Amino acid sequence: MKLLKVLTTIGALALLALMFTPGLKADTWNQKTTLTFSQPFEVPGGRVLPAGTYVFKLLDSQYDRNVVQIFSEDQLTLYATVLAIPNYRLHAPENTIMRFQERASGSPEAIKAWFYPGNASGHEFVYPKARAVELARLTNEPVPSMSAEMTPNITSPATSAADQPVVALEKAPIAAEAPSGEELPITTAFPSTTEAAALPKTASSMPLIGLIGLLSLVSAFSLLIVTKRVS
Secondary structure (H helix, E strand, C coil), X not given: CHHHHHHHHHHHHHHHHHHCCCCCCHHHHCCCEEEEECCCEEECCCEEECCXXXXXXXXXXXXXXXXXXXXXXXCCCEEEEEEEEEEECCCCCCCCEEEEECCCCCCCEEEEEEXXXXXXXXXXXXXXXXXXXXXXXXXXXXXXXXXXXXHHHHHCCCCXXXXXXXXXXXXXXXXXECCCCCEEEHHHHCCHHHHHHHCCCCCCXXXXXHHHHHHHHHHHHHHHHHHHHHC
């Protein structure tokens, strides 16, 4: 009877762990968000997208949570794969927030940062150097930058974190362009990125899945012992 109670407890724990396994709700895991823009807007890579509805979501990777992809509403067309750095707010927003850079008169707004509901940590977009210099001067604040050589990787097709354009973006050195035109270390212009680099990446569901599997094996083995004893 005691063994039966143990088995029941293990089964209940395994079921509870399964119910709360991160990543089972896809929209939360990849932060998929559908947004409608009433005016054209600029994305990193020099592309201006017309007014319309677009899907933003994190690239499906267990290890990196700072690569954002921008799709058409039906998700059949990928417009950009964008590198980002963490951007923090004091309080997590209740609704999606999309921040824009200030713009020159008559120019489309350039996206700056995206915050998913319930997350105090958002994603600040990294621009190729020349454009980052211009935006820093316009906004009078630093803008994350990378080499202009990375621009083709932003608009190249990419379906996974293993694709060459994504790997190239993730390996690209990142700096910050100051309003003065000076290039700064990213951790100087954005101190919070130092803390983020010291923290582990967003937790993967794999350890918990492994625990569930282990509990299941223990349950099966214990049940086998009970069956043999009964026989």
